[in-house]
Amino acid sequence: MIDLVLLGCGGNVPMPNRNLSSLFINYRGKKILIDCGEGTQVSMRMKNCGFKDIDLILITHLHGDHIIGLIGLLSTMGNSGKVNDLTIVGPRGIIEAMKAIKVLIEYLPYNLKIIEDPKDTFSLEDHPILKELEISTLELDHSTECLGYSLYFKRTPKFNVQKAKKNNVPQVLWNKLQKTDSIFYDRKMYTSDMVLGGDRKGIKLSFITDTRFLLTIPDFIRDSDLFVCEGMYGDDMDISKAVKNKHMTFNEAASLASLGNVKQLLLTHFSPSLENPHAYLNNATRVFPNTIIGEDRLSLSLNYED
Incomplete structure (x- = not known):
């Protein structure tokens, strides 16, 4: 089982009821973050996520609403007793960005491993648990270098x-x-193949933000158990804003979910002007019925199929 918490569902500017982009993943006691916007630590404390066992942070792009929360989080992790390596993955520019962030952090009791702009599916081969996780990236269409992520949590074959x-x-x-x-x-x-049966289906999670609608996305997210996608604008009439600012509407995100044959769509990264995303839910569900509107600290669990 994979436990998830949507720590922040806002885009651009933090709001009283919305932190900025971040998704927390708990996999076999190890913690993964996708993005780390302002408010990430607050939501983590409210949900008792824990800081010490974060071993992997995936950054989609270097805009402040997706990365500024790292400055405080890295220090908090050290103060919580973390000594194991932390791997940070990001687009082109992540190495320079982390150098700048480290200027503001005097000391960390753990090592940082930075992976910049990975092109192929990869795993953390030297990690005792996360080596079982396959991570894939996709180049997106935003106003800066931006990556989409697909995570496949493999399942150990059954003993025979x-x-x-x-x-x-x-x-x-x-x-x-x-x-x-x-x-x-x-x-x-x-x-091990002398005692184990055949392969069993794992769990696939895909995370896409910030971007315009791309025809490369459906294959990338294909058959995901959960597709977390930006829905900057709820109203279909805001398509011109979406095109100009390189974001998507609810309808476009739902179309990707349908084309990619995913099981469930979770909308996030709402514009500050979108006060009530639920009012526009129908713009997504008429295209892809199994759609959820994201909220700060929304918890979900993904289970392996029998």
Whole structure:
């Protein structure tokens, strides 16, 4: 199961009822953030998310409403006792941006690993848990370099008793081979594929903001269990603003969800002028019925299929 909290659903300017862009993900006790706008720490404290075990932060782009919250968060993580490495992924320019941020932070008790503008699907191979996560990126169409993210949480194959017996694997190794690739025991090598069944479907989460409507997005988000997408403007009549400012309307986000065959759409990143996003929900649901309007600190869980 993957637990999520939409920490902030606002765009551009923080509002009394809206923090800026950030999504919190809890995967097997390890924490991931996508974006870190103003108010991220406040929502994390209100939801008891915890700071120490954040090991990965994915930044979509370098506009302030998506990154300014990092300055305080990095310090808080250190003050919370974090000593393990923190990986930050972002578009072109993230290395220079982090150098600037570190000027304002005197000391961190953990190492920062910066990955700039990754082009292919990648994993954190040296991380004991997050190595099971496949991360893909997509270049978006915004007023600055911007990345969309797709996260695939792989699922460990199920233990197969019949297979273990057929391969004459000693019972003392059954549990161990579910957690490691190979074991040399009693002068013989045993591997995990000798006791595990076939692959099982994992969970796919996609996150797209800020951008114009792109025909490359549906394939990128294809079959996502949850598609988190910007809906800067609720009214279809605001399409000219969306084009000018390189954002999307509810209708456009819903069209992407439909074309990508996702299970659920969560709209976020609302314009400060959009006081009541719920009033425009029909502009999305008439295209993609399973749409949710985001709210600060909205919690969701994604479950593996049986």
